[in-house]
């Protein structure tokens with residue numbers, strides 16, 4: 361058996377992470393890893409999470425198996441976070457706890473493959489690096505639709521033109537907010553156009569909400585999803601608590617299926633549970649129990665999340681100011697308008713290599729940077745490096761990352 365094992369390429373992101381670790385330059389800048397960092401470069405446990413953990417430790421009664429759908433209080437809380445606490449759609453949706461946002465995507469992919477195996481999945485180009493592999497792993501076909509225009513904004517006309525080729529029953533993956541990797545989100549009017557298109561053509565939206573609270577605010581970031589929920593009979597939602605609760609390693613997320621009415625909900629739940637039962641049986645309790653505490657008593661958590669959101673927005677503004685001050689090309693000013701932790705730099709692979717080799721600035725090969733990885737003392741240096749690589753080619757001898 362093992363003789364037939366095909367060669368698996370190592371994950372390119374992890375290769376960059378090791379190259380950064382091995383780089384001996386003291387002023388290197390890591391913009392690769394997709395985690396929030398505070399102004400001291402840490403990815404701290406939120407205070408609200410620490411308080412919840414203390415409370416949970418003192419009342420823990422048993423580690424016995426829980427329900428296949430996971431923690432019921434968590435499922436209730438996250439559905440209200442996503443849809444809003446008084447949304448009528450709460451009565452026609454089914455939510456189960458999953459193993460992070462990735463687990464939610466995979467459970468929904470298996471659900472689609474079971475119910476409608478011929479459905480094509482439409483994915484933004486550029487898009488989140490793991491959407492395609494997850495959908496393909498469930499046996500589904502994947503096609504792309506354009507997202508970014510030649511500059512740095514959303515090309516809604518191109519997206520709609522490409523999606524005109526989708527057939528009834530096909531699934532369209534949309535990022536609920538803070539599009540990864542571009543940071544380019546639809547305006548209210550553009551969300552309306554996308555929803556109208558899905559409705560007219562019988563397309564099923566799958567809204568991936570991995571950064572709620574990092575764009576314009578917790579409620580504002582859900583406006584696209586809530587519009588879809590109001591307009592369409594079927595909406596799939598994958599949610600992650602990795603970023604907005606800092607629960608990365610606790611693997612806490614949710615898969616939601618919204619139906620036209622409450623009629624099919626019991627069958628939807630049973631189907632989702634059969635999918636998870638044949639995979640990991642049930643999700644881990646700890647992260648969901650923490651999240652349930654945060655939903656019950658949200659003030660400290662929401663204040664901390666707002667602090668993180670403002671830090672990301674401030675860095676975006678400071679970087680855009682520094683780029684303007686040093687005379688970098690105008691196209692970089694889009695960094696100010698884009699949302700959330702990620703932006704796709706208007707640089708090619710060669711320029712990204714120069715950033716890494718000459719300036720010790722690590723982003724992904726396709727130009728993605730994590731804005732939250734930028735510390736206050738790195739802003740001017742990054743602006744100068746971006747200006748340098750976007751101009752004439754350097755004659756300087758590159759310093760090897762592993763040197």
Ligand SMILES: Cc1ncc(COP(=O)(O)O)c(C=O)c1O
Nearest residue numbers: 394460461462488540570600602
């Ligand atoms: C768009 C998007 N969806 C899903 C995920 C997966 O989230 P999780 O870490 O909770 O599995 C990520 C994580 O980076 C993401 O960016």
